[in-house]
Amino acid sequence: MMAHGATILWRRLDIAGHEAAVLLSAEGEQVLRGVAVLGHAGRPCEMSYTIACDESWRTTRVELSGHVAGVPRSLALRRSAAGEWRVDGAVRVDLAGCADVDLGFTPATNLLPIRRLALPVGASAQVRAAWVRFPECTVEVLEQSYARTGATTYRYESGGGTFCRELTVAENGLVLEYPDFWRVEALADSGGCAINLARRS
Numbered sequence: 630m631m632a633h634g635a636t637i638l639w640r641r642l643d644i645a646g647h648e649a650a651v652l653l654s655a656e657g658e659q660v661l662r663g664v665a666v667l668g669h670a671g672r673p674c675e676m677s678y679t680i681a682c683d684e685s686w687r688t689t690r691v692e693l694s695g696h697v698a699g700v701p702r703s704l705a706l707r708r709s710a711a712g713e714w715r716v717d718g719a720v721r722v723d724l725a726g727c728a729d730v731d732l733g734f735t736p737a738t739n740l741l742p743i744r745r746l747a748l749p750v751g752a753s754a755q756v757r758a759a760w761v762r763f764p765e766c767t768v769e770v771l772e773q774s775y776a777r778t779g780a781t782t783y784r785y786e787s788g789g790g791t792f793c794r795e796l797t798v799a800e801n802g803l804v805l806e807y808p809d810f811w812r813v814e815a816l817a818d819s820g821g822c823a824i825n826l827a828r829r830s
Contacts, residue, residue, distance in 0.1 A: 634651075634652040634653055634654045634801065635651070635652045635799075635801055635803060635816070635817065635818060636649070636650070636651045636652075636816070636817045637649070637650050637651075637652075637803050637813060637815070637816050637817075638813070638814045638815040638816075639736060639804075639811045639812065639813055639814065640811070640812055640813075640814045641667060641810065641811060642809060642810055642811060642812060643809060643810055644667060644668050644669060645667065645668035646665065646666060646667035646668060647665070647666055647814075648663055648664065648665035648666070648735055648736075648737070648811075649663060649664060650662065650663030650664075650735075650737045650803075651663070652740070652801065652803065657683070657684045658681055658682070658683065658684075658689075659681070659682040659683075659684075659686060659744075660679065660680065660681050660682075661678075661679070661680040661682075661737055661738075661740065661741075662677075662678065662679045662680075663677070663678055663735060663737050664676070664677045664678075665677075665734055665735055667734065669697065669734075669763070669764055672697055672698035672764075673698060673699075674695065674696065674697045674698065674734075674764060675695045675696055676693065676694075676695035676702065676732075676734055676735075676763070677693070677694055677695055678691065678692065678693045678694075678732060678735070678737075679691070679692045680730060680732075680737075680738070680741070682741060682745075683710075685745060686741055686742075686744040686745035687708070687728045687729070687745060688706075688708050688727075688728065688729050688730045688741060688759070689707070689708050690705075690706065690707050690708070691704070691705065691706040691707075691730050691732075691761075692704075692705055693705070693706075693732070693761065693766065697764040702764070702766045703766075704716065704717065704761065704766050704768070705717055705718070706730060706759065706761075706768070708727075708759075712725060712726070712728075713725075714727060714759060716768050721759075721768065723769075723770060724759045724768070724770060726757045727757050727758055727759040727770065728742075728745060728756075728757070728758075729741040729742050729745065729756060729758045729759070730758065730759045730760075730761065731758040731759065731760045731761065731771055731773070732761045732763070733760060733761055733762050733763040734763040734764075736796075736804040736807045736810070736811040737803070737804075739783075739785065739796060739798075739802075739804050739807075740798075740801075740802045740803055740804065742754075742756045742758070742773070742775055743775065743783060743798060743802040744801075744802045746775060748775065748776075748777040748783075749777065750777050750778070750779060750780060751777065751778075752776070752777055753774060753775060753776035753777070753784075754774065754775055755772070755773070755774050756772070756773040756774065756775060757770060757771075757772060757773075758770070758771045758772075758773055759771075771787055771788075772787065772788075772789070773785065773786065773787045774786045774787075778795065781797055781798055781799070781800075781805075782795055782796065782797055782798070783795070783796045783798060784796075794807060794808050794809070794810075795808065799816065803816070805826075813826060814826075
């Protein structure tokens, strides 16, 4: 039986949109579920996802469904214990070495390498992620890096450093501030109690 770990609501900053997500934990499995409603290039979009990870926060399965302006989108990813990835049932050898999934429309998946790496302040690590592009819902490798710059901050880079943001995170690793793109609007702890975010406004 799953137990709530935390719930969060984000607002998109560069386009119209919100996303709500819940982090669940039980019996050695970590599950992240969410739904994003966005206005992408003037088109209404809705995307729902469920991501499961093992005890070490390595992604094991991903279910994605929704629509872009009424056009259906869906995707299923599986990662075996040996590290083999399948996308809609087809083996993807190019994704070998990826431990995380990165959904291109949400800040939720930054949680996965943050929790998996558990970096001490001052440390950094390279990450190879299975990146789901949005709105295409195609999958490719994205090389990333995370550097923990403070107790609640990480420097995130991708594209060989061409993209860089300083992320502010909660104690559980959920992103609170993703400059230019996402900001938390509501957050509740494992007991369902709201966390005061006034100091971050």
